[in-house]
Amino acid sequence: MAPKVLVSDKLSETAVQIFRDRGIDVDFMPDLGKDKDKLAEVIGQYDGLAIRSATKVTPAILEKADKLKVIGRAGIGTDNVDKDAASKKGVIVMNTPFGNMITTAEHAIAMMFAVARQIPEASTSTHAGKWEKSKFMGIELTNKTLGVIGAGNIGGIVCERALGLKMKVVAYDPYLGEEKAAKMGIEKVELEDLLTRADFITLHVPLTDQTRNVLSRENLAKTKPGVRIVNCARGGLVDEDALAEMLKSGHVAGAAFDVFSQEPAKDNPLFNLPNVVCTPHLGAATTEAQENVALQVAEQISNYLLTGA
Numbered sequence: 001m002a003p004k005v006l007v008s009d010k011l012s013e014t015a016v017q018i019f020r021d022r023g024i025d026v027d028f029m030p031d032l033g034k035d036k037d038k039l040a041e042v043i044g045q046y047d048g049l050a051i052r053s054a055t056k057v058t059p060a061i062l063e064k065a066d067k068l069k070v071i072g073r074a075g076i077g078t079d080n081v082d083k084d085a086a087s088k089k090g091v092i093v094m095n096t097p098f099g100n101m102i103t104t105a106e107h108a109i110a111m112m113f114a115v116a117r118q119i120p121e122a123s124t125s126t127h128a129g130k131w132e133k134s135k136f137m138g139i140e141l142t143n144k145t146l147g148v149i150g151a152g153n154i155g156g157i158v159c160e161r162a163l164g165l166k167m168k169v170v171a172y173d174p175y176l177g178e179e180k181a182a183k184m185g186i187e188k189v190e191l192e193d194l195l196t197r198a199d200f201i202t203l204h205v206p207l208t209d210q211t212r213n214v215l216s217r218e219n220l221a222k223t224k225p226g227v228r229i230v231n232c233a234r235g236g237l238v239d240e241d242a243l244a245e246m247l248k249s250g251h252v253a254g255a256a257f258d259v260f261s262q263e264p265a266k267d268n269p270l271f272n273l274p275n276v277v278c279t280p281h282l283g284a285a286t287t288e289a290q291e292n293v294a295l296q297v298a299e300q301i302s303n304y305l306l307t308g309a
């Protein structure tokens with residue numbers, strides 16, 4: 001009998017076609033992930049589950065997942081899957097680490113420009129017919145120092161793009177070797193050094209026990225006055241209350257956040273502060289990235305279910 005896969009989030013139809021082409025029996029129910037009771041009711045029929053971020057795979061869901069062998073997350077973070085509970089049940093959890101990295105890096109660069117030139121506020125003001133030409137004085141990126149926290153797949157692309165913009169790039173990443181950093185044309189530094197030198201700081205690390213609150217109140221206080229902070233990685237990496245205070249005091253000149261400690265973010269200390277640019281976790285939201293991750297997750301799940309590889 002053909003293995004059965006459930007797609008419970010809004011995944012590109014490319015994924016569905018790949019499952020069909022590979023001879024997998026697929027159910028495409030893109031809104032099911034939001035209904036945890038319904039998901040718990042049906043999950044027992046499936047060998048594979050393909051998700052984005054809306055489906056929360058909790059221990060209660062896994063409890064009912066008697067046939068489940070694999071969960072594939074179309075994207076990088078697997079924070080919406082209880083990995084301990086999955087591994088206890090013998091369920092493999094996969095992600096697609098490469099499909100959306102360019103898109104996410106481009107969003108971080110876009111956010112850096114947006115906060116440097118106050119583009120969202122200037123746009124709102126212009127739409128309102130105000131023509132406030134002298135209100136929105138920006139800064140250039142050229143010759144500014146960008147501090148990159150995490151120079152892996154996405155951070156590495158950000159470094160490359162920033163060098164193309166003629167920025168100086170310093171990176172804090174315990175996994176980055178001196179030689180690799182030199183090859184990339186960037187400087188490997190300790191966190192303390194990055195904090196005191198960077199005009200812009202951008203984060204590109206997953207949220208783990210080691211990275212949680214990496215920009216804590218204490219670390220934010222060590223940053224260069226006038227710093228601008230970009231977070232397109234994960235909520236929880238920055239102390240949002242402390243950052244809001246430092247934006248109000250003027251120590252931090254601006255922030256551009258795509259991710260928040262609570263998502264969906266309906267309320268947040270950063271909301272409605274001047275020169276804070278916010279987007280609703282759009283880091284991976286391009287047609288190209290969503291095609292890539294859908295294709296990759298479908299191939300990976302199919303390979304696993306059909307060949308065990």
Ligand code: MLT
Pocket residue numbers: 052053074075076077078100233281283284
């Ligand atoms: C990811 O983990 O791939 C990104 O944060 C994008 C997303 O969650 O949609």
